[in-house]
Amino acid sequence: xxxxxxxxHCDKSDCPVAHATDIVGDPWSLLIIRDMLILGKHEYKEFMxxxxxxxxxxxxxxxxxxxCADLIEWINHPEYKTRKLYYLTPAGKDFIHVxxxxxxxxxxxxxxxxxxxxxAEKLRNNPQGIIExxxxxxxxxxxxxxxxx
Amino acid sequence: xxxxxxxxHCDKSDCPVAHATDIVGDPWSLLIIRDMLILGKHEYKEFMxxxxxxxxxxxxxxxxxxxCADLIEWINHPEYKTRKLYYLTPAGKDFIHVxxxxxxxxxxxxxxxxxxxxxAEKLRNNPQGIIExxxxxxxxxxxxxxxxx
DNA sequence: CCGCATCCCTATAGATACTG
DNA sequence: CAGTATCTATAGGGATGCGG
Numbered sequence: 071x072x073x074x075x076x077x078x079h080c081d082k083s084d085c086p087v088a089h090a091t092d093i094v095g096d097p098w099s100l101l102i103i104r105d106m107l108i109l110g111k112h113e114y115k116e117f118m119x120x121x122x123x124x125x126x127x128x129x130x131x132x133x134x135x136x137x138c139a140d141l142i143e144w145i146n147h148p149e150y151k152t153r154k155l156y157y158l159t160p161a162g163k164d165f166i167h168v169x170x171x172x173x174x175x176x177x178x179x180x181x182x183x184x185x186x187x188x189x190a191e192k193l194r195n196n197p198q199g200i201i202e203x204x205x206x207x208x209x210x211x212x213x214x215x216x217x218x219x
Numbered sequence: 220x221x222x223x224x225x226x227x228h229c230d231k232s233d234c235p236v237a238h239a240t241d242i243v244g245d246p247w248s249l250l251i252i253r254d255m256l257i258l259g260k261h262e263y264k265e266f267m268x269x270x271x272x273x274x275x276x277x278x279x280x281x282x283x284x285x286x287c288a289d290l291i292e293w294i295n296h297p298e299y300k301t302r303k304l305y306y307l308t309p310a311g312k313d314f315i316h317v318x319x320x321x322x323x324x325x326x327x328x329x330x331x332x333x334x335x336x337x338x339a340e341k342l343r344n345n346p347q348g349i350i351e352x353x354x355x356x357x358x359x360x361x362x363x364x365x366x367x368x
Numbered sequence: 369c370c371g372c373a374t375c376c377c378t379a380t381a382g383a384t385a386c387t388g
Numbered sequence: 389c390a391g392t393a394t395c396t397a398t399a400g401g402g403a404t405g406c407g408g
Contacts, residue, residue, distance in 0.1 A: 075378085075379065075380095075401080076379085076380085076399090076400075076401080077272075079246060079250070079271045080331055082270050082271050082272060083269075083270045083271050084332075084333070084334070085253065085270075085322075086321070086322040086323075086325035086326050086329070086332045086334065086342075087249060087250065087253045087257075087318060087321055087322050087325065088246075088250060088253075088270075088271055089325050089329050089331055089332050090321050090322070090324065090325040090329070091246035091249050091250065092246075093329075094321075095244075095245060095246035095249060096244060096245065096246075096381095097228060097237075097240035097241070097244035097245075098381095098382095100236060100240050100244060101228075101236065101237060101240065104234070104236045104237075108236075113389095113390095114389075114390055114391080115389065115390080118390095120232075121231050121232045121234075121237075122228045122231050122232050122237055123226075123231060123383095124382090125381095125382055125383050125384075126383090126384090126390080126391065126392085127381090127382065127383080127384090127391085127392075127393085128381075128382055128383090129390095129391085130390075130391055130392080131381090131382090150389085152389055152390070153389070153390075154390080160328075161327075161328035161329075164324060164327060164328055165324055165328075167320050167323070167324060168317065168320045168321050168324050169236060171316050171317045171320040171321075172235075172236055172239050172243075172317050172320075173234075173235040173236050173239070174235075174316070175239065175313060175314055175316060175317050176235035176236065176238050176239040177235050178310075178313060179309075179310035179313055179314075180235070180238050180239070180242075180310075182229055182238055183233070183235045183238050184233070185233070185235065193235075225381085225382070225383090225397095225398090245399095247400095262370095262371095263370075263371055263372080264370075264371085272401090273400095274400065274401050274402070275371085275372070275373090275401095275402090276372085276373075276374080276399095276400070276401085276402095277399080277400060277401085278371095278372090279371075279372050279373075280399095280400090282372095299369090299370080300370095300408075301369065301370045301371070301408065302369095302370065302371075303370090303371075
């Protein structure tokens with residue numbers, strides 16, 4: 071039997087942070103969520119194109135994990151049958167507050183981060199505006215692609 | 220030579236989220252920071268006692284990483300020469316906004332999270348109060364243990 | 369005791385090649 | 389194009405060692 075195996079933190083702790091790390095406690099999941107929230111991406115190949123260079127197996131694995139965790143869902147592409155369209159659930163969209171907090175923190179504290187000034191300015195002076203814009207864009211996408219029953 | 224090796228995201232991307240994941244894109248780092256910010260922990264053995272069960276090599280490794288990333292520093296324990304006291308730098312303390320955002324998100328969206336009602340109430344209605352309390356506690360600790368020059 | 373460092377060993381992460 | 393298969397390097401649990 072497995073002598074060494076990591077048990078999910080949610081089995082050992084009641085802390086919400088510990089529970090959250092089971093889902094978003096790795097770089098790739100965070101980057102996929104960023105792609106969807108901030109960059110408005112919806113397709114496998116769009117995720118592949120991000121500069122961080124996720125590999126195919128990792129991407130497939132994380133998409134599955136995020137679906138299981140109910141942060142994202144997918145539908146078939148209405149036009150190209152071989153594609154899927156991924157989109158954020160309410161829980162996934164709500165994660166924007168964490169992403170913006172993280173980006174703001176990095177902007178404030180990491181010397182290696184240097185954003186285009188107009189982006190930095192937004193992040194510092196009007197993060198709420200970023201959140202609202204992102205959520206509006208997602209809503210527009212949903213109205214276009216998701217037929218509500 | 221290593222055929223497969225992960226390059227830090229900061230080398231490939233300018234995104235602040237990508238840069239942040241190089242430091243806090245793993246569960247254990249986040250849990251250590253939570254311990255320091257929310258639970259007021261300062262010692263190796265206190266981190267060891269957290270219910271998630273970090274192991275000694277991982278703890279030592281992460282403490283080093285966090286020192287290198289300038290999120291934490293340490294001094295010798297003034298009383299017990301064999302101990303160290305870890306404490307958060309300004310960048311580390313500023314991370315409280317991310318931790319609280321993450322905890323709030325988990326509280327709102329993860330069914331498996333059920334906080335004591337009085338804690339949940341604070342998180343929902345007065346997260347700013349949590350932040351202020353945490354920062355005040357850290358300042359008090361600093362006044363006690365850090366002689367300012 | 370305390371804070372690690374090291375070793376051993378397995379499970380997982382992730383790069384690359386490949387497939388339906 | 390969207391994944392799976394394969395394969396290697398790393399992560400990290402557990403035990404132990406060791407200097408202070």
